[in-house]
Amino acid sequence: MNILLSNDDGYAAPGMRCLHRHVQQLEGLEALTVVAPSHNRSAASNSLTLEMPIRAIEKEDGFISVSGTPTDSVHLALTGLLTKDPDIVISGINAGANLGDDVLYSGTVAAAMEGRFLGYPAIAVSLVLEQGQGVHYDTAGLVILDLIKRLPNFNMSSNTILNVNVPNVPYSELNGWQATRLGHRHKSKPVVKQQDPRGDDIYWIGEQGKAKDAGEGTDFYAIAQNTVSITPLQIDLTRHQVMDDLSAWLQD
Secondary structure: OEEEEEOOOOOOOHHHHHHHHHHOOOOOOOEEEEEEEOOOOOOOOOOOOOOOOOOEEEOOOOOEEEOOOHHHHHHHHHHHHOOOOOOEEEEEEEEOOOOHHHHHOOHHHHHHHHHHHOOOOEEEEEEEOOOOOOOOHHHHHHHHHHHHHHHHHOOOOOOOEEEEEEEOOOHHHOOOEEEOEOOEEOOOOOOEEEEOOOOOEEEEOOOOOOEEEOOOOEHHHHHHOOOEEEEEEOOOOOOHHHHHHHHHHHHO
16 A cells, blocks of 8 residues: 655644654555645645745655645645555644634645545544643544554545544543534634734734534534544535526526
8 A cells, every 4th residue: 555644734743743653554555655844834725836836855754845835745746756656645643623614724634635636535634632631643643543444444435535533532532433524613703913013013813713513413523522523525615405596596
């Protein structure tokens, strides 16, 4: 099996190191390649760098550092850097949740999406951290190891993205796995306005909203039960239920 790893926290992030360490343990692994941003590019979504050149530098540990976004990293890997196609693209382990509406902004999910765009099955994995908690990256690493081992029993096509969120608890405290749908957050808090040393106004994006649609069956609910949330994502954003009404309206 050949596996490509990427993320949005940067090639040197502890989540990436943990993911690489665990995936290395797979039997039958032929090639494991890391191509990821040179620094933190969280919330970069699906952005591509088009107006400046992108540099890809191989580091001493063999990881490839890319001076671009998560999407750039996977795009470069799959269209120019790798000599052999991967069997799957895995993005993570993200330092923080990618639940509900988060997937629209997430660089972690975007890296997986780019793998899917280019024809490969893909997984995005995130550790749901809360302030004041210890960090259990190993739990997410073990979850991904379990998931990869189970993939032969699941017909995961090349147009499939699995968005995996892992509770930040020791592996022994997980309450299993659950197939979930995306929940929904309240709208974000207002921007935070400050002034720089020159007295000019500056702004910080406000805190993300808390869970709103978080009932049973959602990714939010699973995490609240210390259960691993696995949500299958599709790229087709068409609202098919409205097509007939829209066609009728346009004909009128």
